Amino acid sequence: MELRAYIVRRLLLIIPVLFGVTLLIFGLLQLFSPVERAALYVTDPKQFANIAEVIEKYGLDQPVWVQYGHWITEIFQGNLGWSKVVSQPVTSAMLNFLPATLELAIFATPLIIFGGIFLGSKAAAHKDKAIDHATRLGAIVGWSLPTFWLGLMLLMVFYGLFSGLFPPERLSTEMNIVVHSEAFTQYTKLHIIDAILNGNGRVLLDSLRHLVLPVITLTVVNLAFIMRLMRSSMLEALGKGYILTARAKGLDENTVVSKHARRNALIPVLTVSGYIFAGLVNGVVITETIFNYKGLGWWAWQSAVNLDISGVLGFALFNGVLFVFTNLVVDLLYARIDPRVRLGGKVT
Amino acid sequence: MNELLIIRNLTVKFYTYDGVVQALDNLDLDIKQEETFGLVGETGCGKTLTALSILRLISPPGRIESGSICFNIDDGDEPIDLLAIGEEEIRAIRGSKISMIFQEPSSALNPVYTIGDQVSEVILLHRRQELVNKAIETITALLAGRNSLVNILANPMRLAERSLYQKIAQNPHSLWPRIVGRIPIMRRLLQRLKDEAKKMAISMLKEVEIPDSERVAQQYPHQLSGGMEQRAVIAMALACSPSFLIADEPTTSLDVTIQDQILELLRRLKSERESSVLYITHDLGVAAQICDRIGVMYAGSLCEIARVDDLYANPLHPYTKALLAAVPKPGEEPHAIGGTVPDPLNLPSGCRFHPRCSRAIGMCREHVPPMHELASGHFIACHNYQGETGGSSC
Numbered sequence: 001m002e003l004r005a006y007i008v009r010r011l012l013l014i015i016p017v018l019f020g021v022t023l024l025i026f027g028l029l030q031l032f033s034p035v036e037r038a039a040l041y042v043t044d045p046k047q048f049a050n051i052a053e054v055i056e057k058y059g060l061d062q063p064v065w066v067q068y069g070h071w072i073t074e075i076f077q078g079n080l081g082w083s084k085v086v087s088q089p090v091t092s093a094m095l096n097f098l099p100a101t102l103e104l105a106i107f108a109t110p111l112i113i114f115g116g117i118f119l120g121s122k123a124a125a126h127k128d129k130a131i132d133h134a135t136r137l138g139a140i141v142g143w144s145l146p147t148f149w150l151g152l153m154l155l156m157v158f159y160g161l162f163s164g165l166f167p168p169e170r171l172s173t174e175m176n177i178v179v180h181s182e183a184f185t186q187y188t189k190l191h192i193i194d195a196i197l198n199g200n201g202r203v204l205l206d207s208l209r210h211l212v213l214p215v216i217t218l219t220v221v222n223l224a225f226i227m228r229l230m231r232s233s234m235l236e237a238l239g240k241g242y243i244l245t246a247r248a249k250g251l252d253e254n255t256v257v258s259k260h261a262r263r264n265a266l267i268p269v270l271t272v273s274g275y276i277f278a279g280l281v282n283g284v285v286i287t288e289t290i291f292n293y294k295g296l297g298w299w300a301w302q303s304a305v306n307l308d309i310s311g312v313l314g315f316a317l318f319n320g321v322l323f324v325f326t327n328l329v330v331d332l333l334y335a336r337i338d339p340r341v342r343l344g345g346k347v348t
Numbered sequence: 349m350n351e352l353l354i355i356r357n358l359t360v361k362f363y364t365y366d367g368v369v370q371a372l373d374n375l376d377l378d379i380k381q382e383e384t385f386g387l388v389g390e391t392g393c394g395k396t397l398t399a400l401s402i403l404r405l406i407s408p409p410g411r412i413e414s415g416s417i418c419f420n421i422d423d424g425d426e427p428i429d430l431l432a433i434g435e436e437e438i439r440a441i442r443g444s445k446i447s448m449i450f451q452e453p454s455s456a457l458n459p460v461y462t463i464g465d466q467v468s469e470v471i472l473l474h475r476r477q478e479l480v481n482k483a484i485e486t487i488t489a490l491l492a493g494r495n496s497l498v499n500i501l502a503n504p505m506r507l508a509e510r511s512l513y514q515k516i517a518q519n520p521h522s523l524w525p526r527i528v529g530r531i532p533i534m535r536r537l538l539q540r541l542k543d544e545a546k547k548m549a550i551s552m553l554k555e556v557e558i559p560d561s562e563r564v565a566q567q568y569p570h571q572l573s574g575g576m577e578q579r580a581v582i583a584m585a586l587a588c589s590p591s592f593l594i595a596d597e598p599t600t601s602l603d604v605t606i607q608d609q610i611l612e613l614l615r616r617l618k619s620e621r622e623s624s625v626l627y628i629t630h631d632l633g634v635a636a637q638i639c640d641r642i643g644v645m646y647a648g649s650l651c652e653i654a655r656v657d658d659l660y661a662n663p664l665h666p667y668t669k670a671l672l673a674a675v676p677k678p679g680e681e682p683h684a685i686g687g688t689v690p691d692p693l694n695l696p697s698g699c700r701f702h703p704r705c706s707r708a709i710g711m712c713r714e715h716v717p718p719m720h721e722l723a724s725g726h727f728i729a730c731h732n733y734q735g736e737t738g739g740s741s742c
Contacts, residue, residue, distance in 0.1 A: 128408075240455060241450055241452055241455030241456045242456055242457055242458040242459075244405065244450065245450060245456045245457070245458075245581070245584070247403075247405055247442070248403055248405060248442055248443060248448045248450075249442065249447075249469065249470045249473065249584070250439045250441070250442035250443035250444060250473055251439075251469070251473065252439060260458050263460050264459065264460060337460065338460060339459070339460060339462075339568040339570070340459060340568070340570050343568065343571065
């Protein structure tokens with residue numbers, strides 16, 4: 001079966017790509033002095049006292065390939081070094097910050113992707129009608145709004161004017177204490193899921209309130225992008241011969257658009273959706289900083305401004321791996337939507 | 349023979365940014381029952397537009413300005429004006445009474461659905477009643493089966509299915525199928541309709557001489573050759589036995605041997621189904637092979653209509669003559685038509701052809717020549733023949 005061959009081929013391709021990613025990141029590392037690089041191998045602040053020992057142990061003054069060998073072995077053991085900005089190992093920092101970012105992505109991604117696809121196809125189906133003009137205007141405005149400005153304005157209105165309706169940060173101080181108390185089990189560190197599992201409605205409500213503004217900020221900008229893409233891709237699909245055939249069959253306009261045009265129009269949108277999802281999961285620096293929402297983006301920004309090399313490189317590695325796997329999922333979805341990918345053949 | 353389709357004063361305009369393009373100009377055309385009418389002319393003269401107007405498929409910025417297209421829907425009934433009926437009524441005619449085959453089979457088929465799905469879609473749409481009856485028959489046969497354990501377990505479900513189908517059969521516009529189709533688990537109850545449609549689609553694919561049609565029904569368009577794709581398109585167009593088939597250059601993108609097979613197939617299907625065909629082509633050789641009568645089009649209007657043997661033996665209009673002379677023949681230099689196709693935004697006054705015509709006279713520049721019958725069945729719109737026989741316009 002061709003589909004299985006496609007999946008196997010696609011999975012095998014991951015290996016060289018990941019190797020390339022590690023090479024690139026390791027290459028970046030070579031720009032630093034051995035002393036700075038040593039931070040990557042430190043797992044405990046006490047080790048900073050005898051850094052010379054670390055340099056010798058991991059051969060940081062040895063040739064590059066020896067160093068790469070040591071480095072990759074450490075990575076496979078889950079040791080990505082010490083992140084000084086948060087005073088914990090990089091791996092545990094990632095595990096601590098990822099749930100916050102995931103929570104944002106879980107809400108923003110469906111809104112962006114499904115909302116964008118829906119509005120984009122509506123606009124294309126009613127080209128040059130009122131709904132098209134309205135959504136296009138909305139898209140241009142949304143796309144042109146700088147994230148930092150939109151975020152600050154939202155904060156000003158919903159936090160300032162409505163006296164704390166939708167506050168920044170992840171949880172209120174009070175709920176933060178509840179979450180970290182003995183009675184509250186943190187199963188996933190995603191507050192919403194944990195709150196449901198613990199049956200704690202107040203934590204659920206509180207974390208939802210904190211999510212509203214950052215999710216809106218992310219959605220407005222990215223939705224505009226998906227919508228514009230979907231509109232143009234849908235317009236292209238609607239101009240194809242098979243649409244005329246579908247109309248000549250006597251199908252109503254709704255079926256023509258939603259059955260015949262949309263599936264073909266989704267193909268380019270899928271690619272971008274993958275990147276948007278990956279972009280959201282690996283942290284949205286500006287949004288997280290404005291709302292003081294401590295996620296991956298916030299941590300990456302802190303690492304970057306404080307020259308926390310192991311933090312930045314750990315983030316870069318996570319980023320690279322995430323993109324590789326998102327691409328894999330996108331490619332598999334392609335095969336699901338488009339039989340020409342699944343079965344091999346011309347793609348026009 | 350009665351007329352199946354009567355087009356009168358059909359005018360189509362395109363409202364572009366550069367100005368208004370008069371794409372069809374007061375076109376008159378009759379198509380008789382069971383005839384194959386060929387429409388020939390250069391690219392851009394409005395052949396396809398005429399076809400699309402019949403199905404009301406012209407999309408903006410194009411618009412049908414005026415005219416009437418009377419279609420004799422069922423023998424003897426009052427003909428209906430396709431341009432005057434509502435959107436729902438024209439949809440009921442598209443694909444069932446009048447259907448169309450397009451030039452590029454590879455773009456006319458949706459790349460993401462199987463051939464079987466695409467053919468059965470049109471059957472599901474227009475032959476629902478038939479499918480429902482068939483489904484009821486199948487269920488009744490299953491219910492009458494032996495009292496095995498499987499049957500005893502499945503029968504309550506089948507009874508429910510049958511009552512649903514009977515409801516649909518009594519009232520084709522009932523809301524039941526729509527409601528059931530919305531509920532994910534219930535949707536399976538309608539599966540039998542899809543299965544019956546798939547069976548009919550496969551037999552239709554057999555009829556257009558697709559070998560191994562069960563397998564082809566499972567395949568996607570890109571897995572088929574151009575000839576096979578065009579057969580699938582023909583199967584789709586003829587699935588509901590239309591009385592009028594429009595074929596828009598169906599063989600242009602195919603190579604010559606396949607072209608002959610497709611023409612032969614069309615000829616056979618047309619005579620079996622007693623339908624009329626409007627065959628659009630720019631290839632005069634193909635037109636001679638398949639058509640009974642031919643209309644020659646130039647810049648949005650017809651300039652000559654004649655029976656096929658008459659037209660080739662005795663072309664009258666200077667444009668027809670030039671067109672025939674331009675067909676390459678072995679051992680002869682083809683005579684290209686002098687001048688260029690007029691700019692549609694800026695059509696010449698009077699006879700559209702006069703700037704390129706070797707026989708243009710003074711009045712050609714000022715007056716549009718009316719169509720008149722020169723000899724029996726031979727119509728022409730040219731001032732050179734005006735008054736030779738006082739026929740009225742058709």
